[in-house]
Amino acid sequence: MNIVLGISGGIAAYKTPDLVRRLKERGAEVQIVMTASAEEFVTETALQAVSGRPVRSNLWDKEAEASMSHIELARWADAVLIAPATAEIMARLAGGSAPDLLTTMCLATEAPIAVAPAMNHIMWSNPAVQANRRTLEDRGVMIIGPDSGSQACGETGAGRMTEPNEIAAMVTALAQPSGGRLEGRTVVITAGPTREPIDPVRYITNRSSGKMGYAMASAAAAEGARVILISGPVTLREPRGVEVHRVETAAEMYETTHGLVRDADLFIAAAAVADYRPTTPAEQKIKKTTDSTSIDLVRSEDILASVAGLDDAPFTVGFAAETNKLREYALSKLEKKRLNMIIANRVGSDCGFDYDENAVEVFWPGGEQAFPTAAKTELARQLVSLIADRYDSLRDDGRSSVIPLEDRKKKRTQ
Numbered sequence: 381m382n383i384v385l386g387i388s389g390g391i392a393a394y395k396t397p398d399l400v401r402r403l404k405e406r407g408a409e410v411q412i413v414m415t416a417s418a419e420e421f422v423t424e425t426a427l428q429a430v431s432g433r434p435v436r437s438n439l440w441d442k443e444a445e446a447s448m449s450h451i452e453l454a455r456w457a458d459a460v461l462i463a464p465a466t467a468e469i470m471a472r473l474a475g476g477s478a479p480d481l482l483t484t485m486c487l488a489t490e491a492p493i494a495v496a497p498a499m500n501h502i503m504w505s506n507p508a509v510q511a512n513r514r515t516l517e518d519r520g521v522m523i524i525g526p527d528s529g530s531q532a533c534g535e536t537g538a539g540r541m542t543e544p545n546e547i548a549a550m551v552t553a554l555a556q557p558s559g560g561r562l563e564g565r566t567v568v569i570t571a572g573p574t575r576e577p578i579d580p581v582r583y584i585t586n587r588s589s590g591k592m593g594y595a596m597a598s599a600a601a602a603e604g605a606r607v608i609l610i611s612g613p614v615t616l617r618e619p620r621g622v623e624v625h626r627v628e629t630a631a632e633m634y635e636t637t638h639g640l641v642r643d644a645d646l647f648i649a650a651a652a653v654a655d656y657r658p659t660t661p662a663e664q665k666i667k668k669t670t671d672s673t674s675i676d677l678v679r680s681e682d683i684l685a686s687v688a689g690l691d692d693a694p695f696t697v698g699f700a701a702e703t704n705k706l707r708e709y710a711l712s713k714l715e716k717k718r719l720n721m722i723i724a725n726r727v728g729s730d731c732g733f734d735y736d737e738n739a740v741e742v743f744w745p746g747g748e749q750a751f752p753t754a755a756k757t758e759l760a761r762q763l764v765s766l767i768a769d770r771y772d773s774l775r776d777d778g779r780s781s782v783i784p785l786e787d788r789k790k791k792r793t794q
């Protein structure tokens with residue numbers, strides 16, 4: 381897999397040696413092409429050392445052009461990634477101008493192009509930048525990010541370059557679009573919290589950020605699956621290439637899941653669904669007339685158990701977020717709900733919800749595996765690979781309880 385990594389002159393260029401390593405870990409050959417401004421932020425020496433190839437930057441470098449011309453470079457690429465992409469390079473790409481090696485090569489390539497913008501949040505929201513983004517998107521350029529958070533300029537907002545590992549996952553999938561482990565499979569995933577209304581202005585919810593479920597959706601899509609994500613209220617960007625259905629309450633999540641899961645090969649329940657909801661939400665705002673009060677709660681439907689209990693259940697994976705007795709509770713859930721797999725993670729004040737990293741233990745009938753702390757995006761990639769292993773081995777096993785979707789559909793029409 382050959383990837384041309386174009387680096388333009390943004391402060392996030394300091395992250396590119398790490399990005400090169402992440403791309404190489406995924407089996408990519410990386411050829412770097414830098415703009416003149418990028419050289420102000422990261423050295424050619426560092427990039428040459430990590431990529432193992434001489435860095436290209438000058439369109440008029442006769443020696444480099446003789447060994448691999450910009451046209452040959454354009455043909456060599458299975459994908460072109462520009463990270464970080466400045467406002468300036470996006471404008472050049474959108475305008476179709478080619479004053480330097482990187483933009484000339486982009487015009488000359490038939491390979492898919494991805495850009496990971498990174499800039500000050502006010503620059504990013506500038507109408508000119510947004511118009512260029514739309515132009516590029518309309519032409520099929522993959523726009524990765526940017527993410528929100530604290531920025532090098534000291535401000536906070538949308539403009540941070542997406543983390544190298546996530547970019548590497550998306551671009552390697554772009555470079556090798558077919559042959560994923562879940563090619564041809566449909567995966568339904570739930571993510572995020574639910575909100576259970578108390579009255580028109582208040583609700584009960586939990587600390588789930590949805591990050592793990594969204595990372596699972598991206599990872600399954602990168603493995604070639606058709607992914608349907610049923611999401612509770614979160615502030616995350618929708619994963620590319622994933623069909624997203626938004627819901628608020630546990631009851632809505634239950635209805636939406638059962639409306640979609642019949643056509644799924646796999647079901648991954650990563651949402652933190654409220655176990656209880658107010659029995660009768662008040663129609664008007666509850667006034668503070670007494671010193672104490674109580675809310676009558678009723679159990680919500682168990683979405684995970686109800687899917688696993690279907691006659692023609694898909695391969696079903698649950699998540700168990702526990703503060704204690706992780707193993708005991710996870711194993712009991714696996715057995716009681718008759719799941720194919722359970723992914724257990726400890727949650728507390730310093731781990732689990734809303735963190736970008738996670739560590740989990742996975743259990744299935746007759747096996748288990750621990751995954752040490754890793755970025756949720758990386759962990760999701762490893763978990764999806766394990767899920768694909770288990771799914772394949774159950775399907776290959778004649779005694780398997782996992783019925784292929786095609787056969788389940790046939791059975792229903794009989």
Ligand SMILES: Cc1cc2nc3c(=O)[nH]c(=O)nc-3n(C[C@H](O)[C@H](O)[C@H](O)COP(=O)(O)O)c2cc1C
Pocket residue numbers: 387388389390391392415416417418465466467468469498499500503
């Ligand atoms: C210290 C510094 C940091 C910069 N960071 C960014 C940035 O993060 N994003 C961006 O779009 N432009 C940034 N710029 C502006 C670009 O470097 C400038 O627009 C340049 O012309 C980009 O050229 P290039 O796209 O060919 O690399 C920065 C400039 C300076 C001086």
